[in-house]
Amino acid sequence: MPPPAATVLHADLDAFFASVEQRDDPHLRGRPVVVGGGVVLAASYEARAYGVRSAMGGRRARALCPGLLVAEPRWSAYVEASRAVFDLFRDAVPVVEALSIDEAFLDARGLERIAGTPVQIAARLRRDVRERVGLPLSVGVARTKSLAKVASAAAKPDGLLVVEPDAEEAFLHPLDVGALWGVGPITRRKLAALGIGTVGDLAARPEEELVAALGRAPGRHVHALAHRRDPRPVRGGRRRRSVGAQCALPRGTRAGPDLDTRLAALVDRVTRRLRRAGRAGRTVVLRLRFDDYTRAARSRTLPEPTAGTADVLAAARALLREATPLIDHRGLTLVGLTVTNLDAAAGQLTLPLDGGPDRAALEAALDGVRDRYGTAAVTRGTLVGTGPAQPWLQPGEELER
DNA sequence: TCTGGGGTCCTAGGACCC
DNA sequence: TCTGGGGTCCTAGGACCC
Numbered sequence: 192m193p194p195p196a197a198t199v200l201h202a203d204l205d206a207f208f209a210s211v212e213q214r215d216d217p218h219l220r221g222r223p224v225v226v227g228g229g230v231v232l233a234a235s236y237e238a239r240a241y242g243v244r245s246a247m248g249g250r251r252a253r254a255l256c257p258g259l260l261v262a263e264p265r266w267s268a269y270v271e272a273s274r275a276v277f278d279l280f281r282d283a284v285p286v287v288e289a290l291s292i293d294e295a296f297l298d299a300r301g302l303e304r305i306a307g308t309p310v311q312i313a314a315r316l317r318r319d320v321r322e323r324v325g326l327p328l329s330v331g332v333a334r335t336k337s338l339a340k341v342a343s344a345a346a347k348p349d350g351l352l353v354v355e356p357d358a359e360e361a362f363l364h365p366l367d368v369g370a371l372w373g374v375g376p377i378t379r380r381k382l383a384a385l386g387i388g389t390v391g392d393l394a395a396r397p398e399e400e401l402v403a404a405l406g407r408a409p410g411r412h413v414h415a416l417a418h419r420r421d422p423r424p425v426r427g428g429r430r431r432r433s434v435g436a437q438c439a440l441p442r443g444t445r446a447g448p449d450l451d452t453r454l455a456a457l458v459d460r461v462t463r464r465l466r467r468a469g470r471a472g473r474t475v476v477l478r479l480r481f482d483d484y485t486r487a488a489r490s491r492t493l494p495e496p497t498a499g500t501a502d503v504l505a506a507a508r509a510l511l512r513e514a515t516p517l518i519d520h521r522g523l524t525l526v527g528l529t530v531t532n533l534d535a536a537a538g539q540l541t542l543p544l545d546g547g548p549d550r551a552a553l554e555a556a557l558d559g560v561r562d563r564y565g566t567a568a569v570t571r572g573t574l575v576g577t578g579p580a581q582p583w584l585q586p587g588e589e590l591e592r
Numbered sequence: 593t594c595t596g597g598g599g600t601c602c603t604a605g606g607a608c609c610c
Numbered sequence: 611t612c613t614g615g616g617g618t619c620c621t622a623g624g625a626c627c628c
């Protein structure tokens with residue numbers, strides 16, 4: 192067995208939306224900027240120096256930082272920047288696991304001969320992202336995903352931090368438990384009640400005590416993380432597991448035509464996105480948030496996967512009817528709709544290939560089917576894709592990419 | 593801190609089946 | 611008629627992440 196080495200990279204764009212705005216508008220550079228006026232979606236490091244944070248209300252942010260500049264979100268610019276950065280990730284290593292629009296894990300094992308050590312790859316990646324996309328990227332390099340994630344956070348802004356295997360404990364133990372990936376405010380509070388403040392404190396406690404306080408999975412999980420055990424591999428090629436949309440409502444919203452219109456708009460948005468992505472789901476989830484900010488969800492699982500507006504809307508309306516007493520009693524402040532259980536049933540698409548296609552066309556068609564169906568093969572002049580059923584996709588439709 | 597929009601994973605209980 | 615162990619699927623809720 193080779194000795195353990197720091198081969199996992201966690202790459203994370205700094206203040207992503209705000210950095211894109213500063214890149215594209217010279218007036219914003221070096222100044223406190225937030226994206227999003229109502230609620231802060233991203234804050235530049237200049238704004239963070241004033242205590243401005245993402246998810247903060249815009250009014251509070253402006254109170255903290257009088258000269259704050261507010262940019263309206265430009266989603267297409269962020270998507271484009273993200274694509275360019277992920278292209279560089281995939282150029283750098285073969286296995287990339289996206290975590291969100293602005294961060295990913297990269298597996299840098301076994302690339303010494305062709306691309307250099309993990310640290311060299313990380314340094315080159317930071318330079319390439321800066322030069323070709325114009326954005327600051329922080330990278331953490333460590334033996335496990337969890338350590339790499341914590342390392343990239345410690346490296347920010349615009350930094351590179353390597354945690355070598357023999358330095359892990361010295362790096363991790365002084366940190367607040369909230370720095371661990373997976374320890375949020377609630378777990379942190381429960382741990383504080385046990386007198387646990389740092390990762391070192393956490394590592395000193397027996398697993399049974401943590402399981403008793405947090406539950407089986409979370410207890411075992413934080414115990415393992417504190418002892419730097421994290422066997423999760425970097426997984427490439429992961430697909431989205433749900434598609435949803437939501438909208439905030441004026442306080443005290445009740446069931447009625449207005450709410451139904453909102454619901455229909457959400458269904459429309461979600462099913463469009465599903466169809467564009469070539470996906471279908473079996474479970475429709477109605478999400479509700481009430482006047483007191485408590486939440487509830489109601490769901491229905493359909494016999495077949497669908498991305499059809501009418502199917503999803505019918506299910507959503509049935510759920511809404513079911514929840515109407517609850518809504519009228521407690522008042523609604525948010526309604527959301529999610530389609531999940533994506534591609535849950537097996538199906539098969541068969542395409543006749545008449546007239547002996549040339550090799551390039553055949554390979555393009557295979558790629559198209561494989562993208563949508565998971566597998567693709569040619570059997571006696573017929574192109575077969577096996578995988579998730581997608582009933583609205585007719586044979587022969589949308590084969591070109 | 594009174595609150596936006598998008599996701600992930602885990603757990604528990606009940607229905608149902610063999 | 612009563613009883614057992616084991617499994618899957620579905621619903622609802624909770625915690626966490628960006």
